[in-house]
Amino acid sequence: MDSRRGLKDKVALLTGAAGDIGSATATRLCSDGCIVVLTDLASKSDDLRRLRERLLESNPPARILTIPADVTEEDDVKKLISQTVTKFGKIDFLFNNAGIQGPFAPTDKYPSDAFAQIMKINVHGVFLCLKYASEAMIASGNGGVIVNTASLAGLVGPTNMVAYASSKHAVVGMTKSAAKDLARHGIRVCAIAPGILEGKMWDSQVKGQARCRAPAESEDEMIRSQATSMLNGTPMKRLGRLDEVSSVVSFLFSDDASYMTGTITNIDGGRFT
């Protein structure tokens, strides 16, 4: 793996670290030489512990801390930031990645409590982490980099996903505004917009979308044809790998991306073209 400029010994905080993209990115940043702080819900503590053990095994000198936190709880987020700064003296990078997909239903039938919950996690949670991490970066006087996880659904409006699309469009707007606010402090703020990737969200999206279609075929056939149609709508005709996301995050954190801020980087096999 090529080493990137400016990653070694940097303190990187990753939210949603127990999940597919979070754990792949933790793996990448560890091998880049970052000190990593892994956070996720308390219910994911065992997954975080196992991830930490795996990372320590493959990167013996690594420094890795796990802190359970709910990103929608302001006190949890404040503690997460202050514990990181107490332990390592600073935060250089925030991978602001925790998020949920929610149920699938057309707009007129979309459950309003699910809409509120998705906005709480995907928008307010992302905002709280952005706010308190940038405050700590400003206090350190060393600048920093924040990468928010948006989605292709933050650039287009997929059917049956009104809440998720709204939340990810908000992350795109938040990224652009924060980039302007924070540039004078030497803080870059970027977002990634992944398309369809291998992992749990692909499985739930294919099933969720298939169930919203007229049930003219059997469920298995609907799921198969939904997967085929989504792959056919992707010029590269395949799912993205998780390491194809983590390598972009690593690049955005690095000095190789030093003139990039407010940018939304699609990682989608050409789907948004």
Ligand SMILES: NC(=O)c1ccc[n+]([C@@H]2O[C@H](COP(=O)([O-])OP(=O)(O)OC[C@H]3O[C@@H](n4cnc5c(N)ncnc54)[C@H](O)[C@@H]3O)[C@@H](O)[C@H]2O)c1
């Ligand atoms: N996988 C994809 O295809 C895909 C595509 C585009 C965007 N995304 C986005 O990427 C991000 C990561 O998704 P993933 O595919 O790794 O999903 P995942 O479900 O594997 O991981 C998401 C993680 O976020 C955590 N989380 C949820 N609510 C939380 C909360 N309130 N506080 C703290 N942590 C919380 C979950 O526990 C989980 O570990 C999400 O923001 C998602 O919307 C994923």
